[in-house]
Amino acid sequence: MKKNIITLIIIVIVIAATVYKLAANVEVAKSKAYIPEVSKAVVVKAEEVLKSDFNYEFTYSGTFIPNREIMLVPQAQGEVKGIYFKEGDVVGQGKLLLQVDDAMLQSQHIAAKASYDNAKTNYERFKNAASSDGVTKMQVDGNYLQMKAAESQLKQLEIGIKKAKMTAPFNGTITMRNVEMGSVVGQSPIARLTDISSLKLEINVPETDIIFFETGKNVIIKSELYPTEQFQGKVEFVSDRGDESHNYLVKIRVANNFKSKLKAGMYASVTLVKKMNATSLNIPRLALLGSAKKPQVYVANNGIAILRDIVVGRSNGTNIEVLEGIAQGEKVITNGQINLTDSCKITVAP
Template identity: 35%
Template sequence: MKRAIIAIIVIGAALVGMFMILNKNKKKVEAETAVVAEKNAAVAVRIDTARTEAMNLAYQANGTFMPKQEVTVAAETGGRVVRVLVDEGSRVGAGQTLAVVEGDKLNVNVSNAQAAYDIAQSNLQRYQSALTTGGVTQAQVDQMRLQFENAKNNLKSAKLTAGDVTIKTSVSGIVNSRKIEPGAYVSPGTPAFDIVNVSTLKLRVNVDEKNVATLRVGQTVEVLASVYSDKKFTGRITFIAPKSDGSLNFPVEIEIANNPNNDLRAGMYGTAVFGGSGTASALVIPRTAFVGSISDNKVFVLRNGKAIETKVQSGRSFGDLIEITSGLQAGDQVITSGQINLLDQTAVEVIK
């Protein structure tokens, strides 16, 4: 009996000991888990510092050169092409004949109209003579005069149409494309030549709202071409859009006089440089610090291990850096990545 009681006491003591050990281990695990959970609650971010720098005031915008004049010359009458007088690459002047279309049928029309005119003129003279003798009435003479005027107008129209057998250009430039060959048949309106004038070109660029306010029509602008690193061109602003696009950019058009060798060609990549070469001191932060678009003017500032949502006022754009005119001070640390996971007062952990 004694042995049974002792055994029960020993087993009970063992169970109590095991329970105490397990309970202690449980508290330790819970404490460690809480530490890990607290650490994992912090959002990983990268930061940069708002700083005052001497910034180059020049603002660059890119675009593609376009010809100031580009015209497709078409045939005005139908017929068979007899001769083509220019090739692709030929320089042509306004009013120059580019091709000749067969005009036999048109000449027949002129002959018929001339014959009708001669008959109407003879009849009018005969009726006017007969009016003096009373052989015809004034109304008959007036009717004959109307027929004569119609015949004269028809003859004039036929001659004008016959003159259209030549295809001429209305602008000066270079033949960029020839679309007809001798022997081909053309109808009225058939495209025959593309004429491009590159003595003057246009460069169309987009300027953001912060910089467009400093631009004026007629202002001189330095223009660079990517293929000519050693050459600079001068342009003049001819158009500033009164309305921005969806990205708050304003289309600006610049006119550039080509050099005597016509080095600039339509389709080349160009850069307009606005603002000259001066510098100014500005408080700047990286473009990536902004939440959403720059126009939203919202950033997160790191303070005491937390992300603080801050409203700022952005200024000029300097490439990857944006000027801040209010809302931040030099030395403030702004979050530049990880903002998608942040709300105001979110705990953060800075990574490098």
């Protein structure tokens, strides 16, 4: 019994010592904690709100598409006897790309040519003899029809032989090949031909800004791949029909003869500047707080920072147009807002 009492006393002493130590640590932490001086003014920077000309700058991004691009499909079926291109080749219009086996067609063509020549000879003989040797008009007409039938058969075989040779329909680059020697081709694509002598930038423009785009308008295009360069483009197409989001497709043609080669599939952007007809109040974008639905700014008023709701208009990247909430001559805080609360004291730095 005495032993149990001693054990209990030891436990109580340990608990008391632990509680005392924790309390001491809390006091030390409190002494080290920083307690801001509520009465101390926060140093900020501010700019006066002025009414000035406001140019609206808007940028739209899109993707370059080729001037022309097609999948090449052989017009003849059969075994491949010759391939005269590889991926990456730049080919000219009319260049022979593929030869399909035409041995049977060539053999048939020889026979058809002989039949046609014979039919033509017979027709000429009967036609010349019609007036003197008692040859009837029916015989002449019959030989004429035989000649025309032989001619038709010959032309059909010549077309088949021509189709066995696949040529490039326009100048371009082979950007895909899917055929090997000895394979049998049919109605499936065996290559892709891409023409990027010029490119088209496709962008989607909302209905509020589509009036700024018109066919023939010259624009400046920029690519992130070449940040120091600008490319001249011309609006080629403006859709008359918007999509479900009220965006309109615009196509801008760009000549691809620059030192920095553009490629299909690259991202690019076009920026236009719209000059407003009248002056308006605008503030630096740095002053804006809150969200797009509830924009706010801090206004410096006699050493006090006042948080105020505003209504904004368009933005040109650096400044924002203010429609309501601020008067000309007031000062908006542009730096130091992170340390502010509504109605706190401030000192505006010069």
